[in-house]
Amino acid sequence: MEERAEESHIPPPALVIGIIYNLKHDSSGDTPDAQAEYDSIDTVYAIRDALACAGLGVLLFEVDSTLPERLAHNHIDMAFNIAEGTSGRGREAQIPALLNMLGIPFTGSDETTLCIALDKALTKRLLSTYDVRSPKYTVFGLHIKPDLSGMKYPIIIKPNAEGSSKGISDISIVNSDEEFDQQLKYMLGHYKGDMLAEEYIEGREFTVGILGNGQDMRVFPPMEISFHKSTRGNYRIYSYNVKQDYKNHVSYSCPSDIDKNTENEMMELSRRIYKALGCRDFSRIDFRLSADGKIYFIEINPLPGLAPGYSDYPMLAEFSGVSYNDLVLSVLRAGASRCGITL
Ligand SMILES: Nc1ncnc2c1ncn2[C@@H]1O[C@H](COP(=O)(O)OP(=O)(O)OP(=O)(O)O)[C@@H](O)[C@H]1O
């Protein structure tokens, strides 16, 4: 009898979660931000520890060409995807597409959403059909000549499909055709892919985090990024260098002191954008608020950085009382519940 009772209390085997990621390796490339988008192993370990603390089994998968084979030989119940992919405008879609092909459920948005969101101009064009205001822009590249008609200086030039402020620095804002041509040359010489020229929006900067889906979706209050000093020409931007040394350059506040109406408008707008792009489980959206109170969409990150003590998404969640481990588990739970998996 006793033996049977014991047997009936044996817990079911823990689910196994595979974390899939691209790691920063020794710098390659001719600019210091060449690997800006990739993760450090500390971030991977932080996610692993959060999952392991909840009693889940965890396997780690760094992305390389052997990934399909390794996924086929190591069973996982679900993937926790933070992989940026390998190259090209559609790189963030590579892992979700592979996981879909292999029938492995995964956290976060699908390949179509990740593909669109990584292309800033495409996202702006799509969101304009939902009446989302964003700065005037034009796209150009090695084979596409910039057409600045209808645009006013100052203009910011940034890569059209990068993140982590890669390619964004003090010299990114230009104020004349001469400066534009000079910066254009520099950008096309040092960064791959098309470039986006956008009217610079003078004003305050906010980022909004979203967690979950449908009825369970939670929109965190906007976190303001306040700049201690201006960059060349009295502009204030959250550039690559500012992000690297954020403690000396910016302060974060959440809730910020914007008026309640604007705060609600920004949160509601974030919800609409998330839905319009078909985002899942989590995302972070960047805005500028102009002096005349207009909210401008800058860009969305459906795979926001999860570096503890550094990335904006865990930081803004923490302001709302959600610890790093709870945040990671909530993202996993959102994905699992969407896929009908009981954790
Ligand atoms: N049109 C604009 N007007 C004013 N500032 C801008 C504009 N576009 C970008 N910036 C500044 O540059 C920063 C980085 O731009 P953006 O968010 O597009 O880059 P990113 O590399 O995708 O960022 P992330 O690290 O969030 O992925 C913004 O946070 C903002 O400070």
Ligand SMILES: [Mg+2]
């Ligand atoms: Mg951004």
